[in-house]
Amino acid sequence: DPQIVDHYSYDQTGTLLRVVEFFTDIYIRKSYNVLQTIRQPEAIVFLGDMLDGGREWGDDQWLEEYERYKSIFRNRSPHTVPVYDMAGNHDIGIGNTVVKTALERYHKYVGPTNQVVNLGGHYLILLDSLTLESDTPAVSAASRQLVERLANETAEKPRLLFSHVPLWRPDGTNCGPLRQSPGGSLLNRRGYQFRDQLFQNTTSYLLRSIQPTAIFSGDDHDTCTITHPVPSKNGIRRAVEYTIGAFGWASGVPIASYGLLTLYPEMGLPAAHVVQNCYLPYQLGIYKVYAVSFVLSLLIVAAYCYRGSRSWHPMACKPSDDDLASEVSEGYGRLRLSPSPSPRAEGLPLPLPASMPGKWQLNRAGFMLRVLLAMKSIVVVALPTY
DSSP states (O other), X not given: OOOBOOHHHXXXXXXXXXXXXXXXXXXXXHHHHHHHHHHOOSOEEEOSOSBTTGGGSOHHHHHHHHHHHHHHSOOSOTTTSOEEEOOOHHHHOOGGGOOHHHHHHHHHHTOOSOXXXXXXXXEEEEEOHHHHTOSOHHHHHHHHHHHHHHHHSOOSSOEEEEESSOOOOOTTOBOOTTOOSTTSBOOOOEETTEESSOOHHHHHHHHHHXXXXXXXXXXXXXXXXXXXXXXXXXEEEEEEEEEOOOSSTTSSSSSOXXXXXXXXXXXXXXXXXXXXXXXXXXXXXXXXXXXHHHHHHHHHHHHHHHHHTEEEEEOOOOOOHHHHHHHHHHHHHHHTOOOOOOHHHHTOOOOOOSSOOEEEEEOHHHHHHHHHHHHXXXXXXHHHHO
16 A cells, blocks of 8 residues: 555644655655665556545645645656556545446546556456445445456466455464464454455355456555465366555554566466565654654764863962972072062063962863754754765
């Protein structure tokens, strides 16, 4: 799920929202650009939830956020690499709570919510399972028609089913060792405009009708890998469902992730696929390193500037007549000078003792200025690299 942060993510507004959007957007944008360069994909599939509050907005605000979304997920090869956006419950709602205006807007500006893609010797079934569970025929018709068509057709190539919401599974089904959330299993909660899993009867209907070789889902923001029994003419076989984690670092799991699907077409051997769960940099951990580094830099700079901002100030003291007479007589005795008038009598300044007491004083304004200038230099060097 891309699910870029907005007002509906954490109920933030104003400056705080802008700061959160800035840091989450720059992380996603950098990651997406780098991945396009190093992975060089032949196609990209987003599993839904483009925007966190998409279904709640009017057209003007939605279009503004959609432009922001496109600027973050900019396709660097639009003529050669197709991008398929699936709808999520945050985009259009789910089941009987699908927002009709949001669904129509999605069709108008983004594209169809149901697609069949022929790629790499496989059929990618991008199914709108959100509208499929609606009791309103006008809403669910397109999704049901696709499922029925696939059920009546002979599968010439392996089918890979893509659904925004994960399929049903028995309570407590373990998600495997890659899951980050505590508990180890995907819950089955329901609430306002969300559902953790499709209904059990919907799941059975899809597995029986589509006969998928593998299933890919999103919505949960965390990784989960399980198997489903798929009834077929030759008995029961197993299909693996891969729930792919969220792409952003502010989505409720420590480390953002994505799925890498490699397709092998039939070339003397049966068509096959390989799935890898891949992880992005641990951004919160990076920020912790930044914070510690900043504090250490500040302490080192402060210690250096403290030494350079101090100066020695002698204490003003007046020598006694006995000290003066002793030093003067000793000095004259060593040099064997002829008698001369007394310095005091001539109005000359009195010589000072050899050791003069005093103290170091800190120029506070100079110290603060030195620290600020030094930290400014550090920031000027570090910030552009971020």
